[in-house]
Amino acid sequence: MTSLLSLRGVTKAYRGDAAPFALEVPTFDLAAGEALALAGPSGSGKSTLLMMLALAAPPDAGAFTFDGADIALLWRKGRRDALAELRARRIGVVPQTGGLLPYLTVAGNIALTQRIAGREDAARIRALAEDLGIAPQLSKHPAALSVGQRQRVSIARALAHRPALVLADEPTASVHPELADAVLALLKRECAAAGAALLVATHDPDRAAAAGYPILRCTTHAPGADGIARSVFARLPLAEAA
């Protein structure tokens, strides 16, 4: 299996809900088309890791490659447009509450990633909408949708431009339990259909496991002498895992 994402010795300090935290990722690989759930309690750094993987926040140290590009180097060189280009073309994001633009219709929101990536494809929007059961809502604005429908629009938007990686940050946090299962299943099914790798941050590993996701749990360490708590996300390199 080829590695889409590869992190080695990546660290990032951040201020959590209470004490300062340091996120550590000694090794982390994700293969193309693979699905994985990142599990950990609230404030353990799941979202911070996701931000780094979404190329939206720089690591403090370590090696980080994505889709063959040296992301750590791009951050060091301040090449924000190159990072934006990678985000636009290769990454899809599903924020917690959908993150839809209120002034665009459902169709406009789904088409947004295609437009930014320069890959407009109305047929794919239609197909995704049909798949996700939101075709009747295409001309509506997000305000007219239910929470579940918004999440499905967000999933469609994340997949519309055929990314290599989809990142979902607690996509089930704001939906009721039955819908949460459906959202996780939808995400997994659609990403598999699109051939995209999927990383889902969740504080509910059992639900993710039930939906068929392999789970990567973070290990948390209480503050040491330096007063900094640590969260460690470690996963065997693909070669070793194989």
Next chain:
Amino acid sequence: MFRLALADIWHEKVLFFCSALGCAAVLAPLIVLFGLRQGVVAGLRAELLEDPRAREVVSVVNRTLEPALFARLGADPRIAFLVPRTRALSATIVLENPARQGSGQRVELLPTAPGDPLLPGYGAIDPDALILSITAAQRLGLRAGDPVLASVARSRGVQREILTLSMRVGGIAPIAAATRDAAFATVPVLLLTEDFLDGTVGPEARPMSETEARQRPFAGFRLYAARLEDVPALDRDLRLAGIEVASRAEAVAGLLRLDHNLALLFAAIAGAGGVGYLVSLGVGLWAQVERKRRDLALLSLLGLKRRALLGLPLIQAAAVALAGAALAFIVAAGVAGVLNRAFAGSVTGDRPVCLLTPAMGFAAAAVTLVGALVASVLAGLRAGAVAPAEGLAEG
């Protein structure tokens, strides 16, 4: 990016309309003020320009002015027309209609040359032609094309000599050119008359060529400034050169002062209003960026580049400015219509007191657009600096 910016505006059309209205509320009075300035000044200027004598500067004391002076004046770009004149006392002639024996009439002889603003429509006047004032033509019963006898008499001891020239009426001068009995002739005709009265030529002499005539010194001149604004400066320069002149320099200077003062007044009001407007627009856009921080961060997270993010507030500011300018111009046009009806015939004759033109509308839109873009740059920079991570954190 355009579609995104405009979709956002359309989604918040009430806010957009309020912003455009705020822009129009500042702009409309400024456009009316500018229109008033243009209308009043243009009206007064047109009144002056309609009278060709407004740009006229004439020397009033007989001097001996050498050809070099005329060459210098002729090369001055501020002077559109220049014709020398002979001594006033030598510049009268008796005209007679050959068809009416004994109808001799003494008229003032005025020099002219091609392009004379007093005789619009006349090109080069033939050496044997005279352009008569309306009163002279009426008294003599002459029309354009009629023959006319021009004569001047002198006494040498007891002997009376008369120089007679057979000429023709080249045309009738407009009323503004001469209200008295007068005839316009080429410079050589005036020189011949002067020479004859001075006794330097006999009754059989005939006019010399124009080129020869221009080599001679003259007693004075009549000139026209190229622009109204040049009259005071020419008047001053000629007086400084020791040449006594008469002109409407004071009236023109008064008009220019009024124009200048109105311009200052406009600049002060427009400056204060414009700065206030720009600050309010800039602050409004800044606040909008803060309000839309989550959306901007999300767009950044989805891969929209920094310059595109920076462009969003700029496009929206441009839309507000253009809509505001259009609205302001419509309001100003309405107010101008009311003012023009209210002051019809009382301030600037039949001309509008508040003059608005499409060019002014475009200029107002352009100035507003530039101002709005300048004001929105900070907001744009703020938008461009929104971190993509906020899109995930707040999404």
